[in-house]
Amino acid sequence: MTGIDAPVVIVGAGPVGLATALVLGRHGVRSVIFEQYGGINPHPRAHVVNTRSMELFRTWGIADAVRADAVDPAWAGTILWKQTLAGEPLGRIDVGEGPEDQLLRRLHASAEQLTSCAQDRVQQHLLDAVLTQGMADVRYSTTVVEVTDHGNLVDVTVEGVGGRQVLRTCYAVAADGATGGMRDRLGIATDGSPVLGHQLNIYFHADLSPWTRQDPALLIWLINSASPGLLIGMDGIRRWTFQRSFDPAVESPQDYPPERCARIVRDAVGAGELDVDIRSVGSWTMTARTAETYRSGRVFLVGDAAHQFPPTGGLGMNSGLADADNLGWKLAAVLGGYASDTLLDSYERERRPVAVDNARHSMANAVRMAEVGTGPETGGIAALLASPDPVVAAAERRRIAAAIPAQRPHFDALNQEIGYVYGAARHAGGAPLAATAYTPASTPGARLPHAWVERDGERVSTHDLLVPGFTLITGAGGTAWADAFAETAETTAVAETGKTAETGEGVPKRTVVIGRDVTSPDGQCPELLGIGEEGALLVRPDGHIAWHSAGGSSPASALAALLHGAEPPA
Known part of the structure; x- marks a missing residue:
């Protein structure tokens, strides 16, 4: 980190840029956000906050505030x-x-x-959370004029009220929207539909x-x-x-x-x-356009810089928030020394197919609306x-x-909101989702199914059990899984990434045993998660499943493969 001004520089303080900083901060990574405008745009644009975004807001601690401002x-x-x-x-x-x-x-x-809250209000709650967290420096009225990727670091040149300045960073994130210019300066083309x-x-x-x-x-x-x-x-x-x-x-x-x-x-x-x-x-x-690649060296695209959809479906901002959650933990894992840089390649591999399918869904809605x-x-x-x-x-x-x-x-x-499974769209040849027919899945790549459980006398969601790290959830008879994971995950990850034990505390993790740490009063949680009494599943920091006990491998080896950027096991 010698000579680094901030580990991550984010271009754009819209909802997705702020979300990226918030996720990084939850993982202990500092960032600097540059925004060319003087503050939050009071003109409300997006307004749909879908189910997955509200789940993220719940995790980030702002769901109640957003709900209070919603229609x-x-x-x-x-x-x-x-x-x-x-x-x-x-x-x-x-x-x-x-x-x-x-x-x-x-x-x-x-x-x-799902709810409806004007984008300027959503953005304000994200900004408040970022400032309260204290892990990001948000600089308004500052324009990024040049980004130079040197291969092992990135120089970001900005102009603001204090004149011109160059910041040195490990990674840069372009969250400057569809017309912000970063994507074009990186030479990244888009494909999709003509202008509608x-x-x-x-x-x-x-x-x-x-x-x-x-x-x-x-x-x-x-x-x-x-x-x-x-x-x-x-x-x-x-x-x-x-x-x-x-x-x-x-x-x-x-x-x-x-x-x-x-x-x-x-x-x-x-x-x-x-x-x-x-x-x-x-x-x-x-229009419906998707960037041909989400990564150019040490610079990544998120949100509308990576994809643009018709508003018919309300998927634009929501897709960007999930981009931020996916990329944020991966950047933190690499910067934390317990994942290899190849993990960052999985960001595009996972998120781009989702964007392509969201574009398809939005376009189909737009065409169908002509009938009415x-x-x-x-x-x-x-x-x-x-x-x-x-x-x-x-x-x-x-x-x-x-x-x-x-x-x-x-x-x-x-x-469309919560049913996508990382890896499935590619393996099925890009088969589109059925928009309404959601069925919970405990397969690797899927979002962790929601179930109500009881913890310390309080009714909470399975999503509330997750931490800014990896969470192993086992059935009542799965304490051996939990003990083995707690003992081996750190040393396995450190060894697989080529680091020594002195590099840090290893992979952030938690184990949850149903029946010991939480209870399932209605008995549905183990069944819904597909783990029964003896099984287990490993959940990534973004709430998607990394491994399931039915896969035949161990959670530690699955984790090591994931941190090297491997696809979820079948």
Whole structure:
């Protein structure tokens, strides 16, 4: 570490950059974050916080704060289609009124549930956690102008209020978004779909309760000729965004001053008299692109720098948070001296297939949404709905109402959120996930299934048993597994990485024996984890399973292979 200013430099203080720093800090690794802007962008963009992200927030200690800032659950599960907000519904999806087996599957799959919390609020809670943790230096109004990878270290040149500075680091993480520029400077190309369109995002404050009080909804698609678009409730009270198509070839966000935007909102609501406070206007490009590689030497891509999806599915920020969790512990393991650098190659091997499948799912949702009035056909559909011929208008209303139920996988895709298994997508030739049909799995590469257990008189999730290290969970008769792991994991990992015993304390780890350390009052936990009385499984720091006793190997040898970047055993 001689001459190193910080072990890790992170470019970008958005949710994913902050999450990366938070994960590193949990593992005892310091970082510096550089953000070109002066603070958190108050313009809310993403808002869906899916089940897996809420589980991560639970682990990181901010789930309660995010939940407190989230939209009321009564809003979050309802999606409406209307001509204007003041008009009658064309149709709806209530996620909480779906098939019973699907609802029960979601209820029992996790200690947390999908919610909606505006990105600026999520970002604030992540920043608060990072600052409280005290392991990261967050520097706003500082631009990264150059990154030079020397092979054994990285120089990061920045410009800020104090002038130009060069920091020397072991690894750099590009979390600067889809248009941040780091990916392009590294010469990393992307592949995927062509541009589907461009969207204008108007953030405003207004009291829409006369139309939402009796029929609240998180998302309201408005199909009309005057002002079509999507209305999103960011707090269920006064904070809203309105998204509509625009053509950057002939206009820009600067062509939308507050008075024009207010008129657009009033037309979408269907109210000539409405007090609208326009707060900001932004734009974004709808596309699905994935970086061809997530690593360039000692520099890694996370979040939108690595992948960009249409928002149809709410997977963008959520995928980035899981990127941060995956990469963070691996960087810490290498910097801690108990893993080889090849472990870092597994970051791309595991996360890129997930991004590709999320892009596929998001694109399928976007294409399917054209059936109910979004996309290039909006004008024609709006004209039919407004036809002076009541027969034509009624027929179009019936057609849309019949097409809306098919949109449900867009809004209720539990398997997409938590069902991916590292290694499985590659071994199955990239077969897509079934979006809704989640089944808990205890196979290597899968996320640890959630089950309720009792610890010291308190009801906790199996996810609450995990530590910033490796956790071995055994059945009641598995104390031999636990004892052997506690005795051998440290020496095996040290030996396999070529380090001497003096390099540190070895692999951070914990053992949990069901029946000794925790109890399973309903008896379901050992069965759900697939370990019974005598079995065991080893859980990675990111909550994914590294090894299962049915695999025939030992946890220590499986751990050593993992720390060398090997794929999970079959």
